[in-house]
Each structure stands twice: as C-alpha cells, then as structure tokens.
Amino acid sequence: MSNRYVFMYASVMVIVVALVLSTAATLLRPLQEKNMRIEKMQNILSTIEISASKGEAIELFEQYITQTKVLNHVGEEIEGDAFEVDLQDENRKPVEERQLPLYIADVDGELFYVVPVRGNGLWGAIWGYLSFRGDLTTIAGANFDHASETPGLGAEISDAPFENQFVGKKIFDESGEFEPVVVVKGGAPSDDEHAVDAISGGTITSNGVTAMIRNGLEVYLPYFKKQKTS
C-alpha cells in the first residue's frame, strides 16, 4: 500500500471520527447540562437537610432558596445570577474582580446562608457547599464532591459520614476571629468546634478540604461581618 493511501485513510478516519463525536456531544449536551443543574440544586438543598429526588429538585429549590445574591470582595451585592457563576473561573481572577455567589434559604422561617467553595484534591478539583445558620458562625450542613479522587480513600469526602461531621462546627472563635474548620489527621478531639477527622489514606484530599474551606470562606468574611453587626 502506498504512502498516499495511508495518508488518505488516516485523514478520512479522523474526519469521520470527529464528525461522529462532535455530533454526539452536541446532541447530548442539553441533557447533560440539565443533569448538572439538577445535581447542583440537589447539592445545595442537601446542606439544609432537604433531600430532593431528581424530579423534585427544581420545585424544591424554588420553594426553599428564597434569595440568591452575587457579592464582591467587600461584601456588597452586585449584578448577576448566582446560579450561573462558575467558581472555577472566579478562583482564577484576582480577589477584587471575583463574583461570589450566595444562596439564602428559608426553611420554616429560619434563614440559612449557603456558600459554595472550590479547591484542589489529589487528582483534580474538589468542591462543595457549606450552609450556615442565621448567626453566620455555625455550620448547618456540608456537601462535598470531587472530580476524580481515589474511590474508598479521598473520594469518601462526598459521603455522608464525612460531611455530617461538619454539622454544628463553628468558623469564628469566641472573640469573633475567623477560625475555619480544619480536617485533622489522626482524629480531631470531640469537643473541638473547629476541627473534624480526616480520612485514612486520603491525606492530600483532606488537606485540600481544609485549604478549600479557608480560601473559600475568607472572601465572604466582609459580608459575614457586615451581616453579623447589622
């Protein structure tokens, strides 16, 4: 077979493959995006202890999440749709230019503030949502997820036993200084309000969670402090 044939064969093959794959990706895109939106809603709702099935997620989200805000780095509300803000893009910008989404939920009269966070694990991105009670100090719920952490090890951050540890922890100490929850290797003392147990065999992912919470919440501090004093 001549070189010409080999080149022709390879070129045609590449074009055919590209056509098939791009068609499939375009056709399936709307379905995939809908799935992602629903999952995001389910994750946000789960931090305020509302478990929504796929079908109910949109309805429950509209019912409970009464306000969504986009904040800037000094805690002022700015224009924008919180749900559409992509944290991955925001984290690359300098702090002054970031858009910070905030969801405010009203569950039977009690207000909850839900903050998204995003950071890095061992193999890829990790992200999550933390909800705070009205005092903006006590964590009411946490939800974490990851792109590609090791199953059985780092991936356990997205399981309930790890997430439930965060309930009731505090992010400010008694004098009002910022002291975020850290993930402690070897076990956190049970009376420590600012620490949870790490995952055995998932040290780097656990450290990633600590960093993610610190970095993710730090930018919201001006807003939190403003709310607390008002």
Next chain:
Amino acid sequence: MSEEKNNFPKEKLFSPKNKRLLSDPIGKDNPITVQVLGVCSVLAVTVQLKASLVLAIAVVAVMGLANVIISLLRHGIPPRIRIIVQLTVIASLVILVDQVLEAFVYDVSRQLSVFVGLIITNCIIMGRLEAFALHNKVWPSFLDGIGNAAGYGSVLLLVGAIRELLGSGSLMGYQVIPNFVYNFGYVDNGLMILPPMALITVGVIIWIQRHRDRALVDVS
C-alpha cells in the same frame, strides 16, 4: 489466543465453534485469569460492586462494537497504521459511552468517570482487535468481543463482590453483614479496599481455577 486465528467459519450463527468463541473466554481462556491481561483496571475499579458492574457493561459494549468495526474495515486498514486505527476506534467508542452515560445515567457516570476513560487503556480490547477481528468475519468477531468482555466482566464482578463484602460489609451499596455481627466484634477489613488486595484476590481466583482445571497448568 492461538487456535481462533485460523477460523474462517461458513457455518450457522451458533455453530459449536461460534459458541466456543463466546464461552471459552469466560472459562478456560479467560482474559484475566488465564491470559492475565487487563489486570490494571481490575485493581482500580473493584472496590465496589456497582462500579464493577457498570464498567463490565461498558466494556461489553465497547468491545463488541470495536471488534465489529475493525472486522468490517479489515481489508482496508493499512497494516502500517493498524494500531493507530484500532486505538482511534476504541477511543471514539469510549468517549461515546462516556457521553451517553453522562446524559442518561448521570449519577453512575459521576461515580465512574475516570474508569470509563480507562477502558481505552484496557489491553484486552486491543489484544482482541489485533489477534482476532483483523483476521475474521464480522459475526465471529462480534461473538469473540462479547465473550472476552464477558470473561473480563465476570472476574470484575467476582472480585468486586468479594472486596465490597469483606471491605465494606455491603453489596451494591446495601449493607449485608447484619449489625449483630459487628456487635460481636467483627470489623470490616480495611485492607480489602486497597488495590493490593485486588491483586491477591485475583491470584486466589487463578489458583482455584487452575486447581480445578489441570489442563491450564501447563499453558505457558
């Protein structure tokens, strides 16, 4: 993978020969326990049974289709770039499977995303394309693909079940070891969750299989 090469069957769809294409890889010509191929992914995904099951199904789909496509193209593929052609076919199919999972069974695809991509690196698939589909007609190639994928999948499921049962006390995510057993002091074996135990489990399966079928012992 020696005897099948010279098959050019002109017989019925499910002739004894064709049936063997399907059944041999599940038993005495199993890609994992006899040919010891594709062990890498067995180590990675068998922590839980559910992930093993979905991966097994995905591999059956990719392997059946890849064998059919390569078999259809077998007279046109330039020998010098045949490996690249095979790889392109496999990679495209895997991407398709990944996209379809993401659109229709989103939760499962979230659990598996990395592993689905890893199907591309599964040596069994390329091995079968190279050894069988390139030289055989479409139908036997299809059977060979499905058979080998099923042989791979069956070991995956077995190892997945053993590891999840002993490592987490559950199957498919449901707890099966009752609480009173734990109350007596039983503890899940954390070692089972780690990849080395997959290797040892596969080793034990190979040992049992060879013990029962002496003919395999002399295969080199």
